[in-house]
Amino acid sequence: MINRIVVGAHYGLRDWLVQRATAVIMAVYSVLIVAVLCAVRPSTFEAWQGVFANGVIKFMTFLFCVSLFYHTWIGVRDIWMDYAKPISVRLVLHVLTITVLVGYTGWAAAILWRL
Amino acid sequence: MAGITIKKRPKYLNFTTLVSNRLPVMGRVSFLHRISGAALFFCLPILLWLFGASLTSPESFATFKSVAALWPVKVILAGLIWAYAHHFCAGIRFLLLDLHIGVEKEAAAKSAIAVLVVSILLTLILWGILL
Numbered sequence: 001m002i003n004r005i006v007v008g009a010h011y012g013l014r015d016w017l018v019q020r021a022t023a024v025i026m027a028v029y030s031v032l033i034v035a036v037l038c039a040v041r042p043s044t045f046e047a048w049q050g051v052f053a054n055g056v057i058k059f060m061t062f063l064f065c066v067s068l069f070y071h072t073w074i075g076v077r078d079i080w081m082d083y084a085k086p087i088s089v090r091l092v093l094h095v096l097t098i099t100v101l102v103g104y105t106g107w108a109a110a111i112l113w114r115l
Numbered sequence: 116m117a118g119i120t121i122k123k124r125p126k127y128l129n130f131t132t133l134v135s136n137r138l139p140v141m142g143r144v145s146f147l148h149r150i151s152g153a154a155l156f157f158c159l160p161i162l163l164w165l166f167g168a169s170l171t172s173p174e175s176f177a178t179f180k181s182v183a184a185l186w187p188v189k190v191i192l193a194g195l196i197w198a199y200a201h202h203f204c205a206g207i208r209f210l211l212l213d214l215h216i217g218v219e220k221e222a223a224a225k226s227a228i229a230v231l232v233v234s235i236l237l238t239l240i241l242w243g244i245l246l
Contacts, residue, residue, distance in 0.1 A: 020213065023206050030203065045176040052170055072159070075152045104159055111167040 007090045009081065019074045022067035029064040033057075053115040065108040069101040144227040148205040151198035158195055196241050201234040 009015065036057065042048040052058055076097050084090040138146070168179035182188055208226050211217055217226050 020210060023210065027203060027207065045173045048176070049170055072152075072156050075149075076156050079149065079153060100159075104163060107163050107167070111163070111170060115170060 007087055007094055015074050019071060022071040025067040026064055029060055049115060052112065058112050058115065062109060062112055066105060069105050073097060073101055140227040141223050144205050144230050147201055151202045154198045155195065193242055197234065197238040200237040204230045204234045
């Protein structure tokens with residue numbers, strides 16, 4: 001019988017699989033964006049902004065950000081689970097982590113859709 | 116053979132074990148994967164701010180350039196480039212291990228050394244292009 005606690009791991013395949021799926025999405029994006037930047041070689045503000053104003057790149061960049069923040073949540077939660085032993089401290093850290101990551105998602109969307 | 120020993124998992128290592136010389140290279144890569152991930156997490160606001168500044172207006176782009184040219188910022192960015200490169204390479208190694216590729220002790224040690232070398236090379240290349 002597994003002792004399930006509210007600030008413990010999310011049991012089952014889901015988190016394990018999400019961590020790997022988001023990793024693959026980010027790895028593919030990283031290679032693609034480096035290739036795009038090497039091809040375009042933006043040296044001025046207009047050229048740099050032009051890269052991310054492109055609809056496809058904008059959408060892919062946002063997907064990257066969402067993958068990054070979901071991936072970060074699982075990784076950082078694992079760190080808190082290893083080193084933050086009192087449950088009250090761990091709960092506060094979990095809530096703070098989720099809060100900043102949701103905030104970062106909004107921040108990233110605001111940056112990209114201002115373009 | 117006598118009874119089967121059941122190992123307690125996950126294995127918990129304290130900090131002194133992690134920084135001591137007793138840790139094999141695979142363990143070092145695993146530990147650095149965590150360190151680099153944590154560093155990237157704590158620096159996310161800096162990166163988002165820089166990304167936003169670089170894209171908002173010609174004036175904020177100029178601010179971004181002058182901030183990124185400051186040497187303490189350059190040092191932090193170089194560290195973050197290494198963290199990303201290491202996390203990327205070590206992550207691909209872990210994905211391959213998940214697919215049961217290179218799980219033998221010798222192969223795993225070799226790929227761990229490769230991760231350390233390639234991530235430093237990638238950092239130098241990206242540093243040369245970006246900073």
